[in-house]
Amino acid sequence: MIAAAEREYDAPAREASAATVPLLAVEDLVKVYPAARATLFGRRRSLTAVAGVSFELAAGETLAVVGESGCGKSTVGNLVLNLITPTAGRVRFDGEDLSAVDDARWRDRRRDMQLVFQDSRSALDPRLTVGAQVREGLDIHGIGMPAERRAEAEAMLEAVGLGGFADRYPHALSGGQQQRAVIARALVVGPRLVVCDEPVAALDVSIPAQVVNQQTDLQARLGLSYLFISHDLSLVRHVADRVAVMYLGAFVEVGTRRQIFDDPRHPYTRALIGAVPVARARRSRHGRPVRLTGEVPSPLTPPAGCSVHPRCPFATERCRVERPAALRQPDGRIVACHHPETVP
Template identity: 50%
Template sequence: MTAPLPSPADHGGPGDPVLRVRDLVKHFPVMSRGVIRRRVGDVHAVCGVSFDLYPNETLGLVGESGSGKTTVSRTLLNLETATSGSVHYQGRLLTDLTRRQMRPLRRELQIVFQDPYASLDPRISVHEIVAEPLRIHGRYGPGSPDEVRELLRLVGLNPEHGNRFAHEFSGGQRQRIGIARALALRPKVVVLDEPVSALDVSIQAGVLNLLMDLQSELGLSFLFVAHDLSVMRHVAHRVAVMYLGRLVEIAPARQLFARPAHPYTQALVSAIPLPDPRKERARKRITVQGDVPSPVHPPSGCRFRTRCPKFAGQLTDSERTACVERVPDLVDRGGGNPVACHYAESVQLL
């Protein structure tokens, strides 16, 4: 069942969604070993994910490693072919487009990767790295060198250093180069795949502030993929929480951090450190036990039940049976935001 999703009023962004994702599914085949290989199963990476991204909005997509966040971001840009479901960009269906048909839309849909060094060509200068999208799309002209210098200036780099190579820059500077390259074609949507996770904490703040300034100045929409909720708390208008390929909660950031409703979200929020030592010692902690189950053989019913503290100690036998047998729909259960839990209950943690 597709959830009723938050409206533009939840983040202040006017108009229709710029990106609409509905029931997105991505499975990867598991092949047997040996000379004759055959398909023996599937990795259930993404299962029925639905959300909207509005103009000038930052939607945070969070979860543990292996939850399917990066697969979602790559599939909605058609870098991975969806198993089923749909992605619409400004009303146009993307999931059925070929690479050639997608190429004109690449100008408006860009991505910044997690590892800035791995995503930059070490053989060409920074100027050529930033200019490369312009050349590929036939938009490099007499005024393009000045445009590239302006892009470097826009992301806080010295335009005179355009003749240097990527290895001559620090990690934070390399990520700024990646951002400049993503902005070269003046996109409307930018997917940020863990853009600060590889950076020192002192460098993260500068890159995050840069991204927020660029969003305000250029009118960008961000899908911000991360596992660090303390980062998401400062940059996202809304937050979507993933667990083992499914969305378990979507809410405006302020509401989600103040009163999370899903047990998994509560565990993530309760792990965010507080700067006040007294509050940190007195706060309520919600912990989960065990490891994330295999996406090849996910649990029946609620996928979080094998680690859910509520399932372990607060539910009756009949309620546990419902968790085992029925997949919880992502719907509003009275708290004002969609939650995929049969027994969701908002809890004040921060």
């Protein structure tokens, strides 16, 4: 493959860099949407979609971002890819501050950083064949000659299980096949980071495992890093190396897959894990499952103190008035809770 061969040529330098610099480093990322209009009483309320998120992603690693709908997961992915402009914070890719790069440099980085969309049907152009759409990235970046690009696109389709589908149109593909085509289009240019935004949420229940297994196999073969955004914790348990639990625009707990699923420390994490059928057999390890009451507060009027306290059965007066800092625990995980060790 053209793109894969070029990436292999750079592999020794990337490995040396990875020893000291994470592939992706996000520092205090914030996204605030100003109010479109004033309220009845003349006040303007802005919406904070992402409230100071920080994390790192190593080469070849999968970091899953999980949480309820509307918590800001997809916004984080869009900010990382510069599809929307952050209000504050910094995104570094391979040590380079992406806020300081010009349009020409971003063209190169677009090849390094790709997105797999949630809705494959909307992501594909019904007027173009699958092969033409997979080849499009090679055309844009001027990779190879026309015949080589066609061969590269067909080889990538073969790699995702769509050999012989290059001349078909999207309507002739099933939902799972369309999602594989979207993955092929993202991977054909040889990216190093792939942001997967709910990549199987729109598929029938029998299909997601097949698609995700394919992504995992390709990750091992091509050395990819995944930022995997999902609300499906059963799926996350299968694919993630580390997990970041998000609530109302901020991370409340970040740890390894085993830490999060087998020994969650934040009450919100415990509530999420306790609701997963596969986790029920492990509940005895961390007590009875936590049940949150009430609705998620509006990001237009976030609560004072800990953002989870209106729903948390363990909230104290301190939780109601003081926002907890995200602190590293003795086992290496990060938890934003006033009493992660004492919650019963």
